[in-house]
Amino acid sequence: MGKPLNIGVVGCGNIITQYLATFPRLASVRLVAVADLDFARAEAVAAGQPGVRALSVDDLLADPAVDLVLNLTIPAAHADIALRAIAAGKAVYGEKPLAATTEEARKVLEAAAAAGAVIGCAPDxxxxxxxxxxxxxxxxxxxxxxxxxxxxxxxxxxxxxxxxxxxxxxxxxxxxxxxxxxxxxxxxxxxxxxxxxxxxxxxxxxxxxxxxxxxxxxxxxxxxxxxxxxxxxxxxxxxxxxxxxxxxxxxxxxxxxxxxxxxxxxxxxxxxxxxxxxxxxxxxxxxxxxxxxAGYVDAARGFGLHDIAVTPAGTEPRPxxxxxxxxxxxxxxxxxxxxxxxxxxxxxxxxxxxxxxxxxxxx
Known part of the structure; x- marks a missing residue:
């Protein structure tokens, strides 16, 4: 694995606080950027995270420094953000559910398969x-x-x-x-x-x-x-x-x-x-x-990202x-x-x- 997986978060609502508490415990991942439709919320999160940048959603998805997009948007937006991230060459891990409907979720999996992108999803x-x-x-x-x-x-x-x-x-x-x-x-x-x-x-x-x-x-x-x-x-x-x-x-x-x-x-x-x-x-x-x-000791929300980071290429991660x-x-x-x-x-x-x-x- 060589270096940590660089994480960019889209969606800075309440749930992000649980991930922020976990990231420092995981050497396999590194938070580098956050984005939200309300840019002030992204700025507030970034201000408390040294080295983390607040970006627009478009800029985060296009950022070459981001390896994986952590999708913390509302369920109705899960598929849209995932598809845009895949198109930008990113891996994606989302909060549950994978999408609002199986029809939307199928499109996400098909796009990921075509692009060779890794898809993961809570719950972990x-x-x-x-x-x-x-x-x-x-x-x-x-x-x-x-x-x-x-x-x-x-x-x-x-x-x-x-x-x-x-x-x-x-x-x-x-x-x-x-x-x-x-x-x-x-x-x-x-x-x-x-x-x-x-x-x-x-x-x-x-x-x-x-x-x-x-x-x-x-x-x-x-x-x-x-x-x-x-x-x-x-x-x-x-x-x-x-x-x-x-x-x-x-x-x-x-x-x-x-x-x-x-x-x-x-x-x-x-x-x-x-x-x-x-x-x-x-x-x-x-x-x-x-x-x-068995299991990850003292695990918390975000350990699914670690599991993706350490899963060999071409292998389906557990989540x-x-x-x-x-x-x-x-x-x-x-x-x-x-x-x-x-x-x-x-x-x-x-x-x-x-x-x-x-x-x-x-x-």
């Missing part, structure tokens, strides 16, 4: 010790043959804490497309790709009231389903039940459970990088906490475009199934990402 939480320790337990046969999984995310809605939650209740939002990438990426990492789905969806309210911020008390319309459930049929034969809700109050269910014919796993929240993995074996007494045995496309199609298919009232086949496939051995990058 699956690279942490939580999901990867569970992955190793499955690969080591600790639960026998995987049979099923449950993935549960129950919240009363983002309007309780988010000052501008409108997007979450419009088409393209909702609990599945917002939080589903974490859960579906984890399920594919643990159990492999999905071949078909059955979905159902509903919403209980036609409007929501913002709870915090300058718009507190304002009512916003709800025009998308806010409770989604689905059954994912994995290529391996395992069945995953997915429940994503902005309508519920709370749950005591584990975020992820994986069940096999010889044991069961409780897997940490896939929106986190770490957490305890618990195993209960057939005939055993109670749950045992498994020692951390790669093929996985992100498959996850997006699975989610779209669940919503399509809910609308049609019938099973929907998932056309795309991706390889189950290569496991991450226990890796401590220090810092």
């Amino acid at each position: 939480t699956v690279l942490g010790t939580g999901i990867q320790t569970a992955r190793k337990a499955i690969d080591d046969g600790l639960i026998g043959t995987p049979i099923s999984a449950t993935a549960t995310m129950m919240t009363p809605g983002h309007e309780r804490w988010h000052p501008n939650p409108d997007f979450y209740y419009q088409p393209g939002g909702g609990p599945l497309l917002d939080m589903g990438p974490y859960y579906v990426s984890a399920l594919v990492t643990l159990l492999g790709p999905v071949v078909s789905v059955i979905g159902a969806a509903s919403h209980t309210r036609s409007d929501r009231t913002i709870g915090k911020g300058p718009r507190a008390g304002e009512s916003i319309p709800v025009s998308t389903d806010t409770h989604v459930t689905g059954v994912l049929v994995h290529e391996s034969g395992a069945l995953s039940t997915l429940v994503m809700s902005f309508d519920a109050v709370a749950t005591q269910s584990a975020n992820l459970e994986i069940h096999g014919d010889a044991g069961s796993l409780i897997v940490p929240d896939p929106n986190r990088f770490d957490g305890e993995v618990k195993l209960r074996t057939l005939g055993g007494e109670g749950w045992e906490v498994l020692p951390v045995s 790669g475009g093929q996985l992100a496309f498959h996850v997006l199609e699975v989610m779209e298919s669940v919503l399509e199934s809910a609308a049609l009232g019938q099973s929907v086949k998932v056309a795309s496939r991706c390889d189950r990402p290569v496991a991450v051995p226990l890796t401590d990058l220090g810092g």
